[in-house]
Amino acid sequence: MKMTPLHQEFVLHFGEMGSRWGINRTVGQIYALLFLSSAPLNADQITEALSISRSNTSMGLKELQSWGLVLRKHLPGDRKEHFTTPDDLWLIVRTLIEERKKREIDPTLSKLRELEMQGPGGDDYAEARIAELREMIEMMTDFYDDMARLETEKLVRLMTYGSRLAGLIDKAGGYLPSTRS
Amino acid sequence: MKMTPLHQEFVLHFGEMGSRWGINRTVGQIYALLFLSSAPLNADQITEALSISRSNTSMGLKELQSWGLVLRKHLPGDRKEHFTTPDDLWLIVRTLIEERKKREIDPTLSKLRELEMQGPGGDDYAEARIAELREMIEMMTDFYDDMARLETEKLVRLMTYGSRLAGLIDKAGGYLPSTRS
DNA sequence: CTGAAATTTCAGAAATTTCTGAAAGTCGTG
DNA sequence: CACGACTTTCAGAAATTTCTGAAATTTCAG
Structure with missing residues (x-):
């Protein structure tokens, strides 16, 4: 691993941001390193490039794989495991949002429903x-589900359409509920 | 502060989730407590309800105010400061997204641009x-900006329209760029 | 099978974050 | 303008998270 100044800065930045993104420094750095590398890297290369311990690399890779942000790749002729990031950025973003939803939203939605089940107190x-919060989260996750189902092509077109969307909706004359309560 | 079982559970949940949301346990608990309370609470009430130290309450409130998630409120006749959460949930969500963008996305966007400025290496x-990542983030933040500008009423209508949006766009015949590069 | 290469696990060390009590600061009223 | 009520700050204690090296486990070529 060469580690040009570009790599250095990028990797350090992802390390620092890691804590704000709910992952730790080394996990951020490992991801950044793999993201910039055209060829898959093995754990020893990562360990060396980042000057961390081999076991730390192992744990970081494990976490990244659990997020679906890093993939194992067997290189023929090499016994070591190699790792890459998916190269489709849209896929990466979808994965990221899906995982964050799963970890940050879904448990709360369940809890809110559970609290409501316990009846009036x-x-x-x-x-x-609580009911209002649950309804809003449901509306947003339902919308998210709809968007997640679209092919990237359509999603991009939608996003590029930007603020004109609102006008479009008006014209479409959709008779739909307005603001809640 | 009474602290019914409902309050208890809700507050504890927000405390636990706090770490996943990038805030700490007590900050999450303070927010949850204020969220459920119809009347504004003062710092001593919060301190007591959560069994934390007065200084911890002070720091937590400071952080929540910096996020714009908690507001000071002067109650006439009482010298103590009181605190509430804004009651419009949509406003809360907007604030939350805006702040997370500011903390989690914007610094990275700047960094990517900065790295590109340094020219080919x-x-x-x-x-x-890096260029591809920057472009994607720009596309998403531009879209976010467009959405953020809409009144809540329209936003809700848009969200409720869900997956039919894609069809709408097709029909609108917007000749727009397809997937990047 | 065997054993060397590679990987993972895990207990404790190191680093970081959170929380507290005490001290300092602010504010408004008498 | 001084005093008491209230709030914030801050240094260190406590708790939590991250990281390491050593040991255990897995993998696979011979």
Whole structure:
């Protein structure tokens, strides 16, 4: 691994940002390194490039694989495992959003539903607030599900359409619910 | 502060989720407590309800205010500061997204642009990857900006329209760029 | 099978983050 | 303008997370 100044800076940045993204420094760095590398790298190369311990590399790769952000790749003729990032950026973004939803939203949605199941307990305000929150999260995740189902091609076209979308909707005359409550 | 079982569970959940959301346990708990409370609470009430130290409450409130998720409120006749969450959930979500963008996306976008400014350094693959990443982030943040500008009413209508949006775009015959590069 | 190469696990060390109590600071009223 | 009520700051303690080296486990060529 050469590690040009470009690599250095990029990798360090992802390391620093890691904590804000809910992953740790080395995990961010490993991802960044693989992201910039045209050829798959093996664990020893990563260990050396980042000056971390071999076991740390192993754990970081494990986490990245659990996120689906890094793939194992067997290179013929080499016994070592090699690793890459998927090269379709849209796929990466979809994975990232899906995983974050799974970790950051879904548990709360379940909890809110569970709390509502427990029936009225006297605090009307709190109960209403919880119901309202649950409804909003449902609306957003339903919308997300719809978008996630679209092919990238259509998604891009939609996004490029930007603010004109609103006008389009008006014209479409969709008679749809307005703001809640 | 009464702290019914409902409050308890809700507050504890937000505390646990806090770490996944990039805030710490007590900050999550303070927010949850205020979210469920119809009346604004003062720092001592929060301190007591959550059994934390007064200084911890102070720091937590400071952070939540910096996110714009908690507002100071002067109650007439009481010298203490009181705190609430905005009650419009859409506003809360907008704030949350805006702040996360500011903290999690914008610094990276700047960094990518900065790296590109430094001009070609020999690694074509890495440079292309960085450019591609920058372009995608720009496309998404531009779209976000467009959406953020819409009134809530329209946003809701748009979201409720769900997957039919794609068909709409097709019919609109917008001749727009397809997938990048 | 065997054993060397590669990988993973894991207990404790190191680093980082969170939390506390005490001290310093702010504010408004008498 | 001084005093008490309230709030913030901050250094160090406590808790949590991350990282390491050594040992255990897996893998596969011979």
